[in-house]
Amino acid sequence: MDFTPTEEQSAAQELAARIFGDLSTHERLAAAGTGTDAELWKALCAAGLVGAVEDIGVLGLVLLLEEQGRTTAQVPFAATCVYGLLAVAAHGTDEQRARLLPALRGGTAVATGAFPANGVGVRATAPGRLSGALPFVPWLRDATHVLVPDADLTLWLVRTADTQVSEVETTAPWAAGRLVLSGTPGERLGGPGAYESVLALGRTAFAGLQAGVCAGSLARAVQYTSTREQFGRPLSTNQGVLLRAADAYMDTEAIRVTAYEAAWRQDEGLDAAAEVLTAAWWASEAGKRVVHAGQHLHGGTGADLDHPVHRHFLWGRQLDAYLGCGAELLAELGRLLAKEEPV
Structure with missing residues (x-):
């Protein structure tokens, strides 16, 4: 690699x-x-x-x-x-x-995806027509098109102008919306395997986004603890602060390298199913730890909702929710590994 x-x-x-x-x-x-x-x-x-x-x-x-x-x-x-x-x-x-x-x-067209794990909530009611509702789609309020899987995991591209969109506020400011389809026209995109391919790409991309969110949170914490003094010396000289920041750094690097590996394997045309789930798990589980650490290392300042580090906290938690909880991802990874033939 x-x-x-x-x-x-x-x-x-x-x-x-x-x-x-x-x-x-x-x-x-x-x-x-x-x-x-x-x-x-x-x-x-x-x-x-x-x-x-x-x-x-x-x-x-x-x-x-x-x-x-x-x-x-x-x-x-x-x-x-x-x-x-x-x-x-x-x-x-x-x-x-x-x-x-x-x-x-x-940029005259903006796309997003409504990707529940199993296509729950949308069904094809007639040829080229879709019905159902999805409570949360990121960036839906900006989108001109939304990619929707049905219950059979067939992909459909739908114009948002043909749907009902209502505003939904989420943890992070992702311009999200609730999507309602009522016999809405859609065009098929791809054939067998397209859903799995796009899902893997999405998990990898959002894991990479989480790596950046965590790196930004940690950079702010390092800057704050290096300049904020307590009892005549910088906070960063305290062993507890150093250890917490070191753990956050290692978690951030783990998110980054697993996302890189999943991305590299997809670029090389190699099987990346296990690596994608591994990257998503690290982004979900370790991402939470890093953004919590970033906020805690700011002390009382981190409790200020208007402070820049709070945005990293919100984004980190939103990405955790979007990628899926760690237990779910580990269960999916376990099922995948159990199917593989022993070497």
Whole structure:
């Protein structure tokens, strides 16, 4: 395995870091409230970072999402890339790719995915027609298209203009909504295996996003404890603080390296089912620990809901909920490993 970024991946990551760092500031995030930063989204699309994901692969996408997570930038980057751009590019027909990809690359179309674990809640009621309801879809209020699996795990691409969308507030400000389909027209995307492929891609991408969220939380904690003094010396000189920060660092690195491995294997066309579940488990379980540690290391300041570190806490908990609890992921991984033939 070689996780060394290519020149193209490194250039895209550096550009993303610069754009997110310049535009996703504490002041702009406070002004955005629970909504999306439209100016930042336009800047990312204008810089070609959304379209670049087709060329830099899953590992490249994970690198870009790390940069988003460091600043908790409120844009539908992961959702559009996973459930729109890459899903259509990999599983769409020639006609679908020609019609949808230019708009997704340019940001005039925004995609998201309604991905319950087993497609519960949506069914095909007639040819090309879907009915059902899903209580929570991330970035749905921004989306022009939503990728929906039915009970048979067939993928359908639906225009949100044909659905009923109502606002839902979630732990993190992900512009989420409740989706209701009532005989809604949809177009099939891909064939057998498309659902599993997109689900694996989504788990890997959001694990990469969690790696960035945790890295950002830890960086803030290190800066705070290095400058905040108690009894005449920095907090960071206390052994308890050092050990807590060290544990958070190791957890963050575990999230990062397992996400990299899952992404690399997908780029190489290798089986990545176990690695994807491993990455999702680390992102869920360790992610919680890191963002809690980041807040605790700020002491009373961490209890301030307006402090920047609190956003990392909210995002970390939201990603934990979105990826699924650790016990569920371990159970799925166990079932997968039990099916494998012994070497």
